[in-house]
Amino acid sequence: MELLTLIGLIVVVYFAVYVLLLPIIDCDLGLWYADNFGRRLDEFKGKVVWITGASSGIGEFLAVEMAKHGAKLVLTARSVLNLERVKGRCLEAGSTIEDILLLPCDITDTTKHEEMFARVITHFGKLNILVNNAGRSQRAVWETIEPEVDRDLFNLNVFSVVSLSRLAVKYFQKVGKGHLVATSSIAGVIGAPFSGSQNFDS
Numbered sequence: 001m002e003l004l005t006l007i008g009l010i011v012v013v014y015f016a017v018y019v020l021l022l023p024i025i026d027c028d029l030g031l032w033y034a035d036n037f038g039r040r041l042d043e044f045k046g047k048v049v050w051i052t053g054a055s056s057g058i059g060e061f062l063a064v065e066m067a068k069h070g071a072k073l074v075l076t077a078r079s080v081l082n083l084e085r086v087k088g089r090c091l092e093a094g095s096t097i098e099d100i101l102l103l104p105c106d107i108t109d110t111t112k113h114e115e116m117f118a119r120v121i122t123h124f125g126k127l128n129i130l131v132n133n134a135g136r137s138q139r140a141v142w143e144t145i146e147p148e149v150d151r152d153l154f155n156l157n158v159f160s161v162v163s164l165s166r167l168a169v170k171y172f173q174k175v176g177k178g179h180l181v182a183t184s185s186i187a188g189v190i191g192a193p194f195s196g197s198q199n200f201d202s
């Protein structure tokens with residue numbers, strides 16, 4: 001069998017299995033596999049996880065899930081009120097007061113990143129995982145967007161992530177291990193209409 005035929009066959013079989021499994025799984029195959037056969041969430045017990053954009057949505061959900069599994073949490077966003085609410089949910093989920101550090105800030109102010117990073121290390125003595133989740137999307141007819149709007153979007157979705165990740169990578173290299181996570185978007189894979197700037201920065 002020719003190599004290309006074989007590759008084509010594998011792709012067809014993959015999608016056939018995918019379609020057949022759709023009625024019984026509620027996510028893609030990779031996630032389903034990880035859920036059932038991947039590493040267990042208990043492995044997060046005692047790990048220090050810093051989640052940016054933790055005051056709502058995906059970041060909030062992640063914080064509560066991590067709390068259920070015993071992680072120590074650093075929660076960042078601008079809204080102190082919402083961070084306090086998320087902290088309350090984490091405490092209900094099993095965290096203790098000592099397990100949670102609220103680090104409110106505007107993440108686009110990269111001049112504060114070193115100081116914030118130092119606070120995390122001073123408080124918990126280590127960082128295991130940085131989750132770059134703070135971000136937003138934007139809808140507009142691309143050619144009408146003011147440059148300032150593009151700049152704001154890139155400062156949040158790109159440059160703040162690069163700045164904080166760079167500090168984390170230097171620290172992870174020093175201690176010999178660590179993980180970087182970034183919440184991305186399908187817009188980075190398939191261009192979405194009226195999301196021109198977001199398609200670039202995803």
Ligand SMILES: NC(=O)c1ccc[n+]([C@@H]2O[C@H](COP(=O)([O-])OP(=O)(O)OC[C@H]3O[C@@H](n4cnc5c(N)ncnc54)[C@H](OP(=O)(O)O)[C@@H]3O)[C@@H](O)[C@H]2O)c1
Pocket residue numbers: 052053054055056057058059076077078079080082105106107108133134135136137156183184185186
């Ligand atoms: N939900 C989706 O369908 C989807 C799809 C593709 C990609 N994403 C990406 O997934 C991530 C989370 O999205 P989400 O749906 O959970 O949105 P969300 O509920 O609006 O959460 C965004 C988070 O980012 C924080 N944030 C925004 N600007 C910030 C700033 N300047 N400094 C610090 N924190 C800031 C917000 O908190 P404050 O306002 O309190 O600062 C909030 O906690 C984003 O990066 C988003 O682009 C989401």
